[in-house]
Structure formats: structure tokens, C-alpha cells
Amino acid sequence: MPGPVKTEAIVLRSLRYGEADRILHLYTPHRGRVSAIAKGVRKARSRFGGRLEPFFRVDALLHEGRSDLLTVTGVETLAGHPRLRERAASLDVAARCCDAVGRLFATDDPHPGVYALLANELALLEADPAHATTANAVAFRLKLLLAAGFAPQLAACAACGEREHLSGFSGAAGGVVCPSCEAGSFRLDEPAHTFLVEALGRPLAQTPVAEASALVQADRAVRETAEHHAGVRLPDLRFVT
Numbered sequence: 608m609p610g611p612v613k614t615e616a617i618v619l620r621s622l623r624y625g626e627a628d629r630i631l632h633l634y635t636p637h638r639g640r641v642s643a644i645a646k647g648v649r650k651a652r653s654r655f656g657g658r659l660e661p662f663f664r665v666d667a668l669l670h671e672g673r674s675d676l677l678t679v680t681g682v683e684t685l686a687g688h689p690r691l692r693e694r695a696a697s698l699d700v701a702a703r704c705c706d707a708v709g710r711l712f713a714t715d716d717p718h719p720g721v722y723a724l725l726a727n728e729l730a731l732l733e734a735d736p737a738h739a740t741t742a743n744a745v746a747f748r749l750k751l752l753l754a755a756g757f758a759p760q761l762a763a764c765a766a767c768g769e770r771e772h773l774s775g776f777s778g779a780a781g782g783v784v785c786p787s788c789e790a791g792s793f794r795l796d797e798p799a800h801t802f803l804v805e806a807l808g809r810p811l812a813q814t815p816v817a818e819a820s821a822l823v824q825a826d827r828a829v830r831e832t833a834e835h836h837a838g839v840r841l842p843d844l845r846f847v848t
């Protein structure tokens with residue numbers, strides 16, 4: 608329906624376009640991911656100035672015309688996250704979280720819970736540099752899988768229901784697997800299994816700590832689940848500090 612649209616939004620990406628414009632990928636609570644053009648925003652005297660950079664949470668006024676590309680007509684900052692931007696590790700985790708939301712929730716389907724999760728993650732990264740960890744980034748993506756309806760099965764073998772000796776993970780089966788069902792799985796050791804269970808059960812602010820080796824396995828479990836069940840390839844997290 609053409610007309611004005613008022614919505615909260617988080618800027619996922621901001622791409623240069625033409626002489627002075629930007630194309631924005633915005634994540635919104637009730638319209639999912641939308642693309643919008645901000646005209647003249649790269650001019651020195653733009654009204655919107657620096658308010659449309661990635662990781663800004665804003666109140667946006669958009670105009671919806673006939674195309675999928677909306678036009679930004681007004682913007683108020685709700686949270687600019689200035690301290691997050693000053694720290695390389697926080698920026699890196701924030702970028703990966705926004706990237707994962709853009710990939711896993713690329714349509715206009717509304718997922719207000721995903722919007723709230725991303726807003727919370729950016730607020731945590733702003734508040735305390737200690738949250739900028741690989742464990743936090745893995746936990747965030749795991750919670751995105753849960754929101755998408757693809758949380759991995761962690762309590763019993765995803766193929767046969769066996770509850771003991773769960774030593775592998777299979778993206779195709781959708782969770783942990785026992786030795787009888789391990790075809791196509793990779794090894795998931797106890798610390799990685801425990802991390803996944805605890806990270807799913809706790810708020811992001813209380814993400815459990817784990818050794819790097821456990822996080823590599825947990826990250827692989829998240830990526831293989833996203834690939835098999837959502838058809839989305841997420842980049843490897845191993846290079847996060």
C-alpha cells in the first residue's frame with residue numbers, strides 16, 4: 608500500500624549509490640528487512656547526516672512508492688552506539704550479527720523478536736567491550752536459528768532419539784547424533800554440546816564462556832544447521848577476536 612511508513616529500524620548495511628545517495632538495508636520489527644534510498648545523504652549539509660550509518664537504531668519515516676525500494680523522508684536517532692564504533696572487536700561482532708540477520712531474515716516477514724534480539728545485542732556491545740567475544744557471536748546466531756524455527760535438537764539423537772553417547776552433530780539430521788547415526792556428522796565434544804545448551808537457555812548478557820576449540824565446533828553446528836534448514840550460508844566466525 609503506497610504512502611508514508613513510520614517504523615523503528617536498525618541499519619544493517621549502507622551502500623553508496625550515485626553521486627550523493629545511499630541505499631540502506633534496514634531491519635524493522637513489523638516489516639522485516641526493507642531496502643530504502645536516502646537521497647543526498649552524502650552531502651555535507653544533509654538533514655540525515657551521520658544518522659544512517661550501520662548499527663544506528665532509529666525512528667524512520669519512509670515513503671513507499673510503487674517499487675520495493677522505499678525512500679527515507681525523516682529519521683530520528685534512538686541509539687547511535689558511539690562507543691561500539693570506537694572498538695574494533697565490538698564493531699566486528701556487531702557487523703557479523705547484522706550480517707546474520709540480513710541473511711537469515713531477508714524477507715518482509717515480520718519477526719519482532721529478531722528485531723528485539725538485535726537491538727539488545729547492539730546495546731550490550733555498546734555498554735561493555737567484554738561482550739565482544741566469539742562466544743557471544745555464536746550465541747547470537749544460535750538464537751537467530753531458534754527465532755527462525757531451526758533450533759538444533761540437543762537433548763537426544765536427532766535421528767533415533769537415543770539420549771546417551773551423543774558425540775556428533777549433523778546439520779542434515781538437525782542436531783546432535785549418537786554413534787549409530789553418525790553418518791555425515793562431525794565430532795561435537797562435551798564442552799561444545801554444553802555451550803550450545805547453555806547459550807540457548809540464557810540471555811545474551813549471560814553467554815557462557817568456552818574454550819576456543821569448543822566454540823569452533825559450536826559455530827560449525829550453527830552454520831551447518833543454517834545451511835541445511837534455512838538454505839543460508841553464514842561465514843565462519845573463527846576470525847573474530
Ligand SMILES: [Zn+2]
Pocket residue numbers: 764765766767768769784785786787788
Ligand atoms: Zn541415533
